[in-house]
Amino acid sequence: MTSIGNDIVALQCTDPKRTKQKRFYSKILSPEEIEFFKSNGFQTLSFENFIWLAWSVKESVYKFHKRHQRNISFAPTKITINEFQLPSKQNDLHLSHAAEGISFKRQSCYSCEVRHDSLTFYTRSFVTGKLIFTVANDTECFNNVHWGLKEISEDGYIMQSQEVRNLTINKLRKIFLTDEISIEKSELGYPVIAQQKSIPLSFSHHGKFVGYAFVLNETVA
Amino acid sequence: MSRQEILEGLKTVLAPYTMDKEALHSMNDETEFIKDLKINSANLVDIIIDAEERYDIEIDADSAEKIHNAGDCIDVILEKMKEKI
Numbered sequence: 001m002t003s004i005g006n007d008i009v010a011l012q013c014t015d016p017k018r019t020k021q022k023r024f025y026s027k028i029l030s031p032e033e034i035e036f037f038k039s040n041g042f043q044t045l046s047f048e049n050f051i052w053l054a055w056s057v058k059e060s061v062y063k064f065h066k067r068h069q070r071n072i073s074f075a076p077t078k079i080t081i082n083e084f085q086l087p088s089k090q091n092d093l094h095l096s097h098a099a100e101g102i103s104f105k106r107q108s109c110y111s112c113e114v115r116h117d118s119l120t121f122y123t124r125s126f127v128t129g130k131l132i133f134t135v136a137n138d139t140e141c142f143n144n145v146h147w148g149l150k151e152i153s154e155d156g157y158i159m160q161s162q163e164v165r166n167l168t169i170n171k172l173r174k175i176f177l178t179d180e181i182s183i184e185k186s187e188l189g190y191p192v193i194a195q196q197k198s199i200p201l202s203f204s205h206h207g208k209f210v211g212y213a214f215v216l217n218e219t220v221a
Numbered sequence: 222m223s224r225q226e227i228l229e230g231l232k233t234v235l236a237p238y239t240m241d242k243e244a245l246h247s248m249n250d251e252t253e254f255i256k257d258l259k260i261n262s263a264n265l266v267d268i269i270i271d272a273e274e275r276y277d278i279e280i281d282a283d284s285a286e287k288i289h290n291a292g293d294c295i296d297v298i299l300e301k302m303k304e305k306i
Contacts, residue, residue, distance in 0.1 A: 023273075
């Protein structure tokens, strides 16, 4: 399946008190996921961040899947995390302004295997003090996945939309060595590169953070 | 409670989560929360909980899954209110 999904959570925009209320997190986590966290008690991951990480993982998988299954609904408790691997070292993502990369170092991100609609998906996530950023794929190989994120000066939909487009277009111009890059919206609402329609692209934004992910097979570049 | 009354109540529930006040004002059954009101998906659970509190109902995962637009949300609220009687 050719697709990509990504999601970003600006932790400053979440309500920590509400997040920890059972009526809130039980609409995101399955009973097994709640039990999994409680029985493991991760020292480097608070329960709040686990909840938002799970949200981000599930939202990314949903976005990946929706590109091909336009009628699916987002039901977080029905998208289940089967395997959950923590980073082996502290996150080395330094987010002073922006970060971009290709693929993910397993040792510095959270890796999940996720089931949805009897399909298996894989995710990679960064968790910092400010944000959670996730990319979902249907294979464990993220070698061709380009990603980027940026802290912007103002929130609001128009600014977020402009900033994520500019960030992505600048990246694509460098890759394709041309200024002739523009981004359109598909009928289903996901972004499309007008000059390279076969490249799956996903945008995300929350508060003052925007992010993108796209898959670029070497043959396309 | 009529559909129109719930639609107006839903506008109050949604107001803190959208900056597009014009789109909220003209909301109808077909309005989609994310696409049309530019609500961030990270607020969807907040909206469900605020609606539960406003109407003293519980919206389970199966019902929440049916909500694609404002009309679906009103259907679920009405259904849950009926179940209470």
